[in-house]
Amino acid sequence: MADDIRRWSDELASDPSSLVFLQLGEALRRQNQLDVALKIALRGLERHPKNVEAHDLVARIAVDRRDFARAFDGWEAVLRLDPDHLGAMKGLGYVCFQYGRFADAERYLGEAAARGGGSDVTSALETVRRSGNTVAPATEPNAGDPQWLFADLLVDDGQTALLLDDNGYVLGGLYVDDEGNDLGVEIGAQLSGISDEVVRSARHLDVGTWRSITFETQVAVVAMAPAPGNALLVVAASRTTPLGLLRRLLDRCAERSAQWLAGQAVRGGEAGAGDEGGSA
Amino acid sequence: MSAQFGTLLEGLTRQRGVRASLIVSENDGLVVDSNLRFGQDGDRVAALAASLYRKARRSAEAARLGSVSFLQLDAERGRICAVGGRGDLVIVVVADPSANVGLIRVELLRALESLV
Numbered sequence: 375m376a377d378d379i380r381r382w383s384d385e386l387a388s389d390p391s392s393l394v395f396l397q398l399g400e401a402l403r404r405q406n407q408l409d410v411a412l413k414i415a416l417r418g419l420e421r422h423p424k425n426v427e428a429h430d431l432v433a434r435i436a437v438d439r440r441d442f443a444r445a446f447d448g449w450e451a452v453l454r455l456d457p458d459h460l461g462a463m464k465g466l467g468y469v470c471f472q473y474g475r476f477a478d479a480e481r482y483l484g485e486a487a488a489r490g491g492g493s494d495v496t497s498a499l500e501t502v503r504r505s506g507n508t509v510a511p512a513t514e515p516n517a518g519d520p521q522w523l524f525a526d527l528l529v530d531d532g533q534t535a536l537l538l539d540d541n542g543y544v545l546g547g548l549y550v551d552d553e554g555n556d557l558g559v560e561i562g563a564q565l566s567g568i569s570d571e572v573v574r575s576a577r578h579l580d581v582g583t584w585r586s587i588t589f590e591t592q593v594a595v596v597a598m599a600p601a602p603g604n605a606l607l608v609v610a611a612s613r614t615t616p617l618g619l620l621r622r623l624l625d626r627c628a629e630r631s632a633q634w635l636a637g638q639a640v641r642g643g644e645a646g647a648g649d650e651g652g653s654a
Numbered sequence: 655m656s657a658q659f660g661t662l663l664e665g666l667t668r669q670r671g672v673r674a675s676l677i678v679s680e681n682d683g684l685v686v687d688s689n690l691r692f693g694q695d696g697d698r699v700a701a702l703a704a705s706l707y708r709k710a711r712r713s714a715e716a717a718r719l720g721s722v723s724f725l726q727l728d729a730e731r732g733r734i735c736a737v738g739g740r741g742d743l744v745i746v747v748v749a750d751p752s753a754n755v756g757l758i759r760v761e762l763l764r765a766l767e768s769l770v
Binding site: 420447450451557560561564565567568571572574575576578579580581582583584585586587588589590591592593594596610617618 | 698699702703705706709710713714716717718719720721722723724725726727728729730731732733734748756759760764
């Protein structure tokens, strides 16, 4: 193996556009030299961005490094290039399982099984189904409490969502840190200022109404979107959460916010009507 | 466009749907280098993108989320993506709403690595 690696390295050095990076990267991965393997694979991918196996290699190395976000992106890229790629379906199933996204994991593994994925896929599918069934349904300690507005939508550790008014005050949701402290008020006050800047930028750059802003930080991925009545929705998740999944979560929370705010408006209207009736 | 950043910016602007790519100083919002399509006002884009990135970075730090590495603004008629966090420079891309933001992100992060 060491001889092969040396030979492939020499070959790649003399011809950087050679596809031998695929064998070299895989060999290094198997030897657990993951950082070097990733570097080789990414350089190869740079030269061969449409190469399905290059994306697959990057994803497999990423999984070994527990970098599930990169693995997810890699296998999504594989499926865009080759929608029937079994390895990518299995890989995405695995990554989704790691994130506790059992429905998505089941979908990917189901597709792999339908394409003849074999007994390992069937077995993985059974595990996912068992895991999905054993997850307790999200509980709402007090369904009427705005703090629990998004509780059933936030299924993974580290996911959190807040609905803020135009002053940055919390309307609903929670922002809980690793120790279980609710930082909603502080986070809301700090992040709400971004939306003013966003509105200004969007107006001056003539790109129309803003729909969302997403950013990655050292510890989290955060997405924000405008909500009815000048409210602002903030959704955050752990740094390892793929941005695509975060966006889906943002969409679901946005829908919930709109429904809840509409309900509040109706209740406010009813109360107002009741008051008027009482004072008449 | 200078020779120093020319290749980097050309690589970004070559992505499908990208209208402009710029290297901007986060502190003063001035253009360091740019690759713009006809009709784009680089100074304006630079100033606003730098301001947006700075605001996001400061807010995230104040909220104890750590420094911002990648930022993406989606609007009705366009997208703005930016990466920074190494020194004062921010790389900014303005793109169409239909642009593949995943690819743009990969290219931006790669460009950032080659920048420093």
